[in-house]
Amino acid sequence: KAGVTQTPRYLIKTRGQQVTLSCSPISGHRSVSWYQQTPGQGLQFLFEYFSETQRNKGNFPGRFSGRQFSNSRSEMNVSTLELGDSALYLCASSFYGKNTGELFFGEGSRLTVL
Amino acid sequence: QQQVKQSPQSLIVQKGGISIINCAYENTAFDYFPWYQQFPGKGPALLIAIRPDVSEKKEGRFTISFNKSAKQFSLHIMDSQPGDSATYFCAASNYGGSNQGGKLIFGQGTELSVKP
Numbered sequence: 569k570a571g572v573t574q575t576p577r578y579l580i581k582t583r584g585q586q587v588t589l590s591c592s593p594i595s596g597h598r599s600v601s602w603y604q605q606t607p608g609q610g611l612q613f614l615f616e617y618f619s620e621t622q623r624n625k626g627n628f629p630g631r632f633s634g635r636q637f638s639n640s641r642s643e644m645n646v647s648t649l650e651l652g653d654s655a656l657y658l659c660a661s662s663f664y665g666k667n668t669g670e671l672f673f674g675e676g677s678r679l680t681v682l
Numbered sequence: 683q684q685q686v687k688q689s690p691q692s693l694i695v696q697k698g699g700i701s702i703i704n705c706a707y708e709n710t711a712f713d714y715f716p717w718y719q720q721f722p723g724k725g726p727a728l729l730i731a732i733r734p735d736v737s738e739k740k741e742g743r744f745t746i747s748f749n750k751s752a753k754q755f756s757l758h759i760m761d762s763q764p765g766d767s768a769t770y771f772c773a774a775s776n777y778g779g780s781n782q783g784g785k786l787i788f789g790q791g792t793e794l795s796v797k798p
Binding site: 572599600601603610611612613616618623624626658660662669670671672673674675676 | 714716718723724725726727728731771775784785786787788789790791
């Protein structure tokens with residue numbers, strides 16, 4: 569069974585640009601969550617989508633947005649990039665409803681903002 | 683109240699020794715406490731998890747001890763091996779609450795190094 573796939577794995581942008589990251593969850597998983605990982609702040613929850621609806625949102629500015637498609641694939645977008653947005657962005661999927669709570673993480677998209 | 687505090691930040695243990703990582707939380711609504719292991723260049727992977735109705739859970743060399751009254755939980759790695767060298771994150775969530783399944787609050791992480 570294929571794991572969570574994130575693309576692109578690495579990208580470099582400049583301040584003010586926008587970026588879109590993609591996540592394909594494990595087949596059958598309907599919940600997709602996004603996390604930002606930085607050395608200073610650790611792993612921080614961005615948002616979660618379930619059945620194309622945003623179910624939870626973390627404490628990030630409106631520049632961070634996401635969506636989920638009918639096939640459960642998800643994208644997140646960051647507009648007007650700032651230097652502080654440089655981070656590893658992790659996507660996780662889960663089979664919500666099985667009551668295991670386990671999140672399956674992808675390897676992440678590493679964003680560098682210059 | 684949403685924080686999970688983890689210590690130590692880094693830990694060096696000799697092969698065969700016991701590694702102990704501690705976490706504390708404040709939100710009594712948390713009802714699911716997983717530990718994740720992350721190797722460089724990889725995403726975190728679930729190691730072991732516990733719910734507050736039990737005080738201890740053991741899986742192989744990994745044990746979670748949970749103290750509900752103190753709002754603390756810890757990970758013990760017995761017979762630590764060099765292959766255990768990784769970053770460990772504790773986390774908590776209000777999994778049983780409505781629509782909280784994918785939202786984990788993570789501790790800051792502990793970088794474990796097991797020396798041969």
